[in-house]
Amino acid sequence: MESLLSEILSGPRQRRLSRAASIVYGKRKVLIGGDAPVVVQSMTNTDTADVIATAIQIKDLARAGSELVRITVNNSEAAAAVPAIREQLDKMEVDVPLVGDFHYNGHTLLQDFPECAQALSKYRINPGNVGQGAKRESQFAQMIELACRYDKPVRIGVNWGSLDQTLLARIMDENARRSVPWTAQSVMYEALITSAIENAQRAEELGLAGDKIILSCKVSGVQDLIAVYRELSTRCEYPLHLGLTEAGMGSKGIVASTAALSVLLQEGIGDTIRISLTPEPGGDRCREVIVGQEILQTMGLRKFTPMVIACPGCGRTTSTVFQELADDIQTFLREQMPAWKKQYPGVESMNVAVMGCIVNGPGESKHANIGISLPGTGESPAAPVFIDGVKAMTLRGDRIAEEFQAIVLNYVAKRYAPTVVE
Numbered sequence: 001m002e003s004l005l006s007e008i009l010s011g012p013r014q015r016r017l018s019r020a021a022s023i024v025y026g027k028r029k030v031l032i033g034g035d036a037p038v039v040v041q042s043m044t045n046t047d048t049a050d051v052i053a054t055a056i057q058i059k060d061l062a063r064a065g066s067e068l069v070r071i072t073v074n075n076s077e078a079a080a081a082v083p084a085i086r087e088q089l090d091k092m093e094v095d096v097p098l099v100g101d102f103h104y105n106g107h108t109l110l111q112d113f114p115e116c117a118q119a120l121s122k123y124r125i126n127p128g129n130v131g132q133g134a135k136r137e138s139q140f141a142q143m144i145e146l147a148c149r150y151d152k153p154v155r156i157g158v159n160w161g162s163l164d165q166t167l168l169a170r171i172m173d174e175n176a177r178r179s180v181p182w183t184a185q186s187v188m189y190e191a192l193i194t195s196a197i198e199n200a201q202r203a204e205e206l207g208l209a210g211d212k213i214i215l216s217c218k219v220s221g222v223q224d225l226i227a228v229y230r231e232l233s234t235r236c237e238y239p240l241h242l243g244l245t246e247a248g249m250g251s252k253g254i255v256a257s258t259a260a261l262s263v264l265l266q267e268g269i270g271d272t273i274r275i276s277l278t279p280e281p282g283g284d285r286c287r288e289v290i291v292g293q294e295i296l297q298t299m300g301l302r303k304f305t306p307m308v309i310a311c312p313g314c315g316r317t318t319s320t321v322f323q324e325l326a327d328d329i330q331t332f333l334r335e336q337m338p339a340w341k342k343q344y345p346g347v348e349s350m351n352v353a354v355m356g357c358i359v360n361g362p363g364e365s366k367h368a369n370i371g372i373s374l375p376g377t378g379e380s381p382a383a384p385v386f387i388d389g390v391k392a393m394t395l396r397g398d399r400i401a402e403e404f405q406a407i408v409l410n411y412v413a414k415r416y417a418p419t420v421v422e
């Protein structure tokens with residue numbers, strides 16, 4: 001009998017077709033949309049008026065891999081600081097493009113601080129926060145005209161915490177006239193999407209090119225975000241910025257962002273992402289960049305840094321040796337990446353396995369480029385190391401971590417050194 005088995009397919013759906021927007025600073029050009037890879041971006045939480053603190057945080061975010069960094073431009077002091085921040089970054093040879101986040105007074109700040117308008121590579125405009133009543137239209141138009149004058153792309157970033165109330169009232173009125181009115185939730189979704197699209201169309205009427213517009217509709221609920229972006233993606237060709245707003249702190253923020261973004265990215269929706277984590281006191285702002293990269297890399301959409309595969313440990317591993325080794329190796333690999341990216345092309349695809357005992361250790365190690373299987377409780381104190389699927393050596397004693405790191409370094413230098421063509 002003929003087999004009924006068919007090929008099992010996997011992978012994300014083809015990316016939704018969108019225009020591509022270029023965000024430029026000097027020779028650095030970041031493409032959002034089109035067939036460009038999904039871009040990871042972040043936002044500072046320093047006082048923008050504090051030039052040094054902000055420049056240092058931007059440098060750290062860029063070094064962690066943030067391809068764009070957004071800074072709030074909320075008052076005259078902040079606007080005056082922007083060119084000085086750019087200058088500090090130039091001195092540190094950090095060419096990451098900067099995005100200015102404007103609310104309420106953006107039209108005035110961009111007008112009064114031309115060097116700020118010029119130093120930024122992109123403006124974020126929240127159409128719900130550009131002014132009320134008659135002023136709304138003129139202040140929005142003023143910001144778009146300034147974007148045209150300085151030739152800057154714009155993200156029209158709608159947020160349901162600051163939705164344009166006039167537009168919401170209009171959509172509610174339209175809903176009331178329906179024979180079967182929509183639910184309040186659907187009305188809210190519609191208002192978010194309409195706000196983004198109508199403001200983008202208005203920006204185009206005012207002269208901003210269609211390929212200079214990026215849209216976002218941020219909400220804080222996972223199912224809401226998925227519903228809104230699924231619909232938004234069918235109604236326009238603008239590139240889309242994805243992010244769950246106010247995702248939260250710690251594991252909750254990471255899980256909620258990952259859940260929402262993974263569903264959309266798997267469906268081919270989303271051209272740039274930002275993970276809005278609330279940092280824990282004393283926490284590292286760069287975490288949002290690492291989480292964004294890890295979402296994309298674990299989904300197989302991009303590669304940023306070698307990944308460590310580690311088992312969770314169990315009663316067979318009563319010591320913390322293997323947890324420390326897994327953590328040390330991941331940190332070590334990440335820290336090497338800024339230099340390795342230039343020296344060793346392709347190294348970001350490397351997998352390293354750190355396993356706690358012989359149950360799954362050797363098997364998992366064989367699938368990785370390099371793997372180590374540490375001795376579990378009661379096992380002989382030996383750690384077999386596998387390189388490209390073959391057992392290469394066994395480490396023993398107190399210096400297993402250092403010796404394993406040296407083996408990884410050696411492997412990278414041999415395997416990923418660029419081939420010299422004579």
Ligand code: SF4
Pocket residue numbers: 311312313314315316317355356357358359360361376
């Ligand atoms: S590999 Fe060993 S230590 Fe790790 S979870 Fe499996 S059984 Fe436990």
